[in-house]
Amino acid sequence: MNKYILSVDAGTSSSRAILFNxxxxxxxxxxxxxKQNYPKNGWVEHDPIEIWxxxxxxxxxxxxxxxxxxxxxxxxxxxxxxETTVIWNKETGIPIYNAIVWQDRRTKAYxxxxxxxxxxSIFTHKTGLLLDPYFSGxxxxxxxxxxxxxxxxxxxxxxxxxxxxxxxxxxxTNGKKHITDVTNASRTLLYNIHELKWDTELLDILSxxxxxxxxxxxxxxxxxxxxxxxxxxxxxITAIAGDQQASLFGQMCINEGAVKNTYGTGxxxxxxxxxxxxxxxxxMLSTIAYQINGxxxxxxxxxxxxxxxxxxxxxxxxxxxSSASEIETLxxxxxxxxxxxxxxxxxxxxxxxxxxxxxxxxxxxTTKTNKGHIARAALEAIAIRSYxxxxxxxKDSKIKFSSLKVDGGASVNNLLMQIQCNILxxxxxxPKLTECTSLGIAFLSGLASGYWNSMEDLKNIWHTERIFxxxxxxxxxxxxxxxxxxxxxxxxxxx
Numbered sequence: 040m041n042k043y044i045l046s047v048d049a050g051t052s053s054s055r056a057i058l059f060n061x062x063x064x065x066x067x068x069x070x071x072x073x074k075q076n077y078p079k080n081g082w083v084e085h086d087p088i089e090i091w092x093x094x095x096x097x098x099x100x101x102x103x104x105x106x107x108x109x110x111x112x113x114x115x116x117x118x119x120x121x122e123t124t125v126i127w128n129k130e131t132g133i134p135i136y137n138a139i140v141w142q143d144r145r146t147k148a149y150x151x152x153x154x155x156x157x158x159x160s161i162f163t164h165k166t167g168l169l170l171d172p173y174f175s176g177x178x179x180x181x182x183x184x185x186x187x188x189x190x191x192x193x194x195x196x197x198x199x200x201x202x203x204x205x206x207x208x209x210x211x212t213n214g215k216k217h218i219t220d221v222t223n224a225s226r227t228l229l230y231n232i233h234e235l236k237w238d239t240e241l242l243d244i245l246s247x248x249x250x251x252x253x254x255x256x257x258x259x260x261x262x263x264x265x266x267x268x269x270x271x272x273x274x275x276i277t278a279i280a281g282d283q284q285a286s287l288f289g290q291m292c293i294n295e296g297a298v299k300n301t302y303g304t305g306x307x308x309x310x311x312x313x314x315x316x317x318x319x320x321x322x323m324l325s326t327i328a329y330q331i332n333g334x335x336x337x338x339x340x341x342x343x344x345x346x347x348x349x350x351x352x353x354x355x356x357x358x359x360x361s362s363a364s365e366i367e368t369l370x371x372x373x374x375x376x377x378x379x380x381x382x383x384x385x386x387x388x389x390x391x392x393x394x395x396x397x398x399x400x401x402x403x404x405t406t407k408t409n410k411g412h413i414a415r416a417a418l419e420a421i422a423i424r425s426y427x428x429x430x431x432x433x434k435d436s437k438i439k440f441s442s443l444k445v446d447g448g449a450s451v452n453n454l455l456m457q458i459q460c461n462i463l464x465x466x467x468x469x470p471k472l473t474e475c476t477s478l479g480i481a482f483l484s485g486l487a488s489g490y491w492n493s494m495e496d497l498k499n500i501w502h503t504e505r506i507f508x509x510x511x512x513x514x515x516x517x518x519x520x521x522x523x524x525x526x527x528x529x530x531x532x533x534x
Contacts, residue, residue: 069096318435
């Protein structure tokens with residue numbers, strides 16, 4: 040078949056488009072970064088128009104580079120940064136506020152207010168989430184509270200809300216489709232993951248009109264066609280999934296107990312829990328993994344806010360490396376961390392601490408400390424935070440995982456993967472193709488469009504590049520970490 044699946048991968052810092060062939064191989068890739076806006080301390084915004092323009096440019100460029108016409112795209116799948124909130128005018132299609140990004144912390148006080156009013160248990164029971172600025176619901180509330188005229192327009196059915204997938208589909212279909220999927224809906228604080236519908240009680244608590252919300256579909260089904268004038272052909276859109284769920288599927292973690300960790304800006308770890316919703320006692324999140332043919336798979340998830348961005352911080356702020364790829368060589372220049380413990384709380388701590396006020400620290404500095412020690416301690420911090428997530432997932436699910444599948448930009452760092460393997464005392468499996476988020480949404484799209492016939496087809500496409508096996512027991516890193524966390528009065532929180 041001389042046709043391709045187009046993966047639209049709308050990330051936190053860039054818009055990407057990747058073409059996959061029948062063998063799951065990349066036929067072309069294009070990527071454009073867009074601006075990160077920081078209007079105030081703790082605020083993070085994107086320009087939705089810039090996201091659309093860069094995404095459209097990436098799509099058109101990948102077609103040109105691959106020398107194919109739009110009618111050779113069999114179907115499109117869209118995966119996206121989750122929780123990021125866009126609100127636009129339905130009549131004009133123009134955003135009425137910048138996109139508020141998942142990293143944004145402006146609603147912290149409001150989340151604390153809701154907690155003090157004992158609302159968190161209601162939200163957690165229905166959505167599997169915590170009351171945290173991370174999620175979309177309080178972002179919508181903030182926009183309406185600070186722009187009351189928009190709330191009036193919303194009540195008149197003139198306003199649309201969406202996460203980035205919804206915004207892009209609106210654009211690709213020229214405003215004909217206002218759609219999201221269950222995975223993205225499950226990250227809004229508004230979607231009941233038990234009943235699989237928008238929850239009126241939660242909407243009432245946050246004073247959000249239901250008419251602004253998109254229709255919710257499964258992760259893999261025919262959604263609609265792109266407008267012919269945009270790409271030069273009507274192309275079926277047949278899949279939507281949040282980036283971490285797409286990565287889980289792209290790693291073929293389709294069995295209960297399968298675990299993947301994505302080492303990107305942050306680290307996002309997911310365990311497939313099958314058709315069971317696991318309620319965490321250790322501040323993990325319950326979420327929807329994917330929905331195919333009416334069957335919903337769930338997952339338990341933990342997020343580390345600072346992952347690969349810690350390496351960028353060493354590059355951009357401390358300037359001990361000039362490019363991210365140098366971190367492995369520098370860390371390998373020493374035999375150990377020289378007694379350092381790097382607490383990587385540069386923007387608070389995610390699961391299982393959920394402490395937005397935590398700050399980072401480097402402890403154990405002596406006159407013998409050098410750049411190599413700092414680099415190695417930083418890699419260990421990324422691995423330790425991931426270990427904390429995975430160990431708590433095991434406790435919650437009562438499932439002992441057998442191995443960890445890894446992807447994301449930092450997963451190419453062999454030293455980091457070996458440290459992770461040693462700490463976990465489990466095999467760490469890196470796939471031949473680490474673009475698992477884009478591959479996962481291609482898989483979901485291809486299943487719905489008939490490009491691939493079955494899960495067996497997909498399993499035959501997925502290949503291992505390297506398996507890391509435990510070499511040392513680096514448990515002293517965990518004990519040192521826990522000791523330093525006690526000194527800093529940082530404690531894991533439980534329900």
